[in-house]
Amino acid sequence: MRTKTAILFPAFITEYTQKEIETLSRNKIDFNKYIQQASETLGIDLPAFSYNSAEYRNDELLAQVIAYLFSCAGFDLIKKNRVNIDFGAGYSMGIYSGLYAANSICLTDGIKIIYKAFELVSELSCTGEYAMAGIIGLTIDDINGIIKNKNFEIEIINVNSEHSLVIAGKKADVLRMIDFAKIEGALAVTALNVKTPYHSEYLKTFANRFSDFVNTLDIKDTEFPIISTFDQRLISTSAEIRKELVYNLTEKINWYKTMQTLIKNDVSLFYECGAGKDLSKIARFIDGDFKVIQMHAI
Amino acid sequence: MAQITDKTRAEVREVVYEFFAEECETAIENIHDETNIISDLDGDSLMFLELIEIFKKKYNLNIELKTIGKFAVKNPVKTIGELIHMQMLIIEHENNIINM
Numbered sequence: 274m275r276t277k278t279a280i281l282f283p284a285f286i287t288e289y290t291q292k293e294i295e296t297l298s299r300n301k302i303d304f305n306k307y308i309q310q311a312s313e314t315l316g317i318d319l320p321a322f323s324y325n326s327a328e329y330r331n332d333e334l335l336a337q338v339i340a341y342l343f344s345c346a347g348f349d350l351i352k353k354n355r356v357n358i359d360f361g362a363g364y365s366m367g368i369y370s371g372l373y374a375a376n377s378i379c380l381t382d383g384i385k386i387i388y389k390a391f392e393l394v395s396e397l398s399c400t401g402e403y404a405m406a407g408i409i410g411l412t413i414d415d416i417n418g419i420i421k422n423k424n425f426e427i428e429i430i431n432v433n434s435e436h437s438l439v440i441a442g443k444k445a446d447v448l449r450m451i452d453f454a455k456i457e458g459a460l461a462v463t464a465l466n467v468k469t470p471y472h473s474e475y476l477k478t479f480a481n482r483f484s485d486f487v488n489t490l491d492i493k494d495t496e497f498p499i500i501s502t503f504d505q506r507l508i509s510t511s512a513e514i515r516k517e518l519v520y521n522l523t524e525k526i527n528w529y530k531t532m533q534t535l536i537k538n539d540v541s542l543f544y545e546c547g548a549g550k551d552l553s554k555i556a557r558f559i560d561g562d563f564k565v566i567q568m569h570a571i
Numbered sequence: 572m573a574q575i576t577d578k579t580r581a582e583v584r585e586v587v588y589e590f591f592a593e594e595c596e597t598a599i600e601n602i603h604d605e606t607n608i609i610s611d612l613d614g615d616s617l618m619f620l621e622l623i624e625i626f627k628k629k630y631n632l633n634i635e636l637k638t639i640g641k642f643a644v645k646n647p648v649k650t651i652g653e654l655i656h657m658q659m660l661i662i663e664h665e666n667n668i669i670n671m
Contacts, residue, residue, distance in 0.1 A: 288613075409616050410640045436620065436636055455644060458637025460623075461616030554617050558624070 279360040279500075279540045280351065280374060281565075282344045282367030283547040285336055285466075289324045292569035293343060293548045300350050300571075307342040307380070314384040333467050334391045337366055341387060344370030344547035345380055347568045351544055354571055360507075360540060362500040362531050364552060365431070365471060366390075368521050374546065375495035377514055382490050389486045390522050393479040394469045402444035403470040405430070406451055409437050410460030416440065419453050430472035432529045434558035436460075441470035476523040484519045502526035505534040529559065536561040544571070575663050583658050586625060587651060594618055604652030619654075626658055633665045642668050 297304050304322065312319045315338075320328050322339065329339040344367065351358075351374075363371035369383040378386070397403060408416060416429055416438060427442025427450055440450060451462045470476070492514050498507040503520040505527070506513075535543075536559070543565040545552045553565045592599045595612040608614040623639060626632065639661060648654045660668055 409620055410636045415637065437617070455640075458635075458640030458644075460620055460636060460640045460643060463616075554615075557617070557621050 276542050277359040277538065277540045278357055278542045278544070279362060279535045280348065280356075280358055280371070280544045280546045281552045282348075282361070282363040282370040282374070283340060283545065283549060283551050284363070284365035284367045285551075286340050286343070286547070286549045287551055288549050290548070290550055290567065290569055291324050294322070296569040296571070297346050297350060300353060302346055302350055302353075304342070304346055307346050310380055311338055311342055311384050314381040315388060331466060333469065334388070336466070337387050337391065338384065340547060341366070341370050341373075341383055343568075345373050345383070347546040347548075348374040350568065350571055351546060356544065356571075358497050360498055360500055360535055360538065361495075362502065362535060363521075364502065364528055365521070365526060367547070368499070368502070368518065370547065371499050372492075372495070372514065375497055375499060377493050377495045377499075377511070378490065382492075385490070386487070386518065390483060393483055394471075394476060394522075396479075397469060397475060400475075403442065403468060403473075403475065404444040404447040405439060405441040405465040405467050405470060406447050407433075407437070407439050407461075407463045407465060408450075408454050408459050409462070411438070411454060411457060412436065413438065415457060416450075416454070419450065419457060423449065423453065425450055428473055428525070430470070430525050432527045433555045434529050437555065437558060439465075441473040442475075443470075444468075471522070472525050480519050480523045483522055484515070487515050487518045500531050500534055502528060502531045505530050528555065532556065532559045533561075536563060542566070544568075575659055579662065580659065582629075583626070583662070584655055586629070587622065587655050587658065590622060590625070591618070591651065594621075602651060604650060604655070606651045607649055608651060608654065609649070619648075622654070622658065623661070626662060630662050632662065634661060634668075635666060638666050638669050642671070 308319050329335050361371045372378045373383050425446035427440050427446045429438050430441045431439040454462045492511045494511050495509045498509045501517050503524050508517050541563045545567045550567050556565045588599050648657050
C-alpha cells in the first residue's frame with residue numbers, strides 16, 4: 274500500500290529555523306518575488322525580509338502575510354520535488370496557503386483574503402482589548418473549570434493535543450487566566466503576539482460580511498482534499514471552500530482532531546510547508562506511526 | 572515510591588542528553604550538566620512536556636502533569652543537570668512529589 278502524504282500549513286511563525294531562505298534559494302526559488310507580489314496586491318511597499326525583522330514579527334497583518342508567503346514558496350518547492358499529495362490541512366489562517374497549494378486560489382487572492390479578514394476583525398478594537406494565549410500542561414476540563422469559576426470572558430478556541438490548548442477572549446481575563454493556569458499547574462503559559470481573539474465568539478459578527486467578500490473571489494475546486502479544522506470534513510468543492518473560509522475565521526478549530534483524521538485516513542508522511550517548525554513540535558504529542566518533514570529537509 | 576538505582580540514573584542521563592542533542596540539532600559533546608536549556612539550546616516547554624511523557628511511559632509512572640507543573644513553579648529548572656535531577660524526583664516520588 275502506498276504511503277499517503279499530507280501537507281500542513283502553519284498560520285504564524287513563532288521561531289524561524291533560519292534555514293528557510295537558504296533552502297528556497299538552493300532550490301532556485303526567489304522569496305523576494307513573493308514579497309513583491311504581496312506588496313503590489315496590498316498597495317504598500319513591504320519591507321525586505323530578515324529573520325530578525327520586528328515588523329514581520331509584531332505587526333499582526335504582516336506576520337500573517339509573511340507566514341502565508343513562506344508557505345506558498347514552500348509549496349512551490351514541494352511541487353518542484355514532485356511530491357505526491359493526498360491531503361492538505363491549514364492550521365488556522367494556514368488554510369489560505371493550503372488553498373494556494375491545492376490550486377484553488379491564486380497567490381494574490383490569498384493576500385486579499387488575509388487583508389480583508391484583518392480589516393474586519395480590526396473593528397473589534399473599538400469594543401475593547403482582546404488577547405490569546407497557549408496553555409501547556411492542563412486539560413480542557415481544567416481550563417473550563419477555571420473559566421467557569423472565575424467567570425472569565427474567554428474560551429478554548431483550539432486544541433493542539435490533550436495537554437496543549439489555545440484560549441482567546443477579553444485581554445484582562447486572558448492575562449488573569451495566565452496567572453491562574455500557572456497556579457493550577459500549567460507547565461507553560463504563553464501570551465500570543467496578537468490583539469484579535471481569532472476563532473472566538475467575538476468573530477461571529479463578521480461571518481456575513483466575510484462571506485460576502487469570499488463570494489467575490491474566483492475559487493476553484495481543489496486538486497487534493499483539504500481537511501476542515503472546524504469539523505474535520507473533507508473539502509474539495511468551491512462551494513465547500515467558501516463555507517470553510519468563513520468557519521475558519523469565525524468558529525473554534527481543533528488541530529488535534531484534524532491530525533487524527535489524517536492519520537485515520539492512512540497518512541504516514543507529513544510535510545510542514547512553511548517557515549519554522551511549530552506544527553512538527555505539536556505533532557510530537559499526537560499518537561500514530563508517522564513522520565513529519567520540515568521544509569529545510571526537502 | 573520507586574528505588575533510584577545507579578542504572579536508573581545512567582538511563583535518565585542518557586535519555587535526556589540524547590533527547591536534547593536530537594531536538595536541538597547539536598552534538599552530545601556540546602551538552603553538559605551546566606548547559607542552560609533555554610539560552611544555550613533554544614529549548615522550550617514542549618520539550619519538557621515530551622520528556623515527562625517519555626519517562627512516564629518508560630517507567631510506567633503514575634503522575635499528573637499539573638502536579639509536576641505545581642512542583643516546577645516552586646522548583647524552576649534552568650540547566651540540563653537540574654532537569655535530570657527533577658526527572659529523578661518524578662520517577663522516585665511520582666504524584667507525591669508535590670509533598671516534598
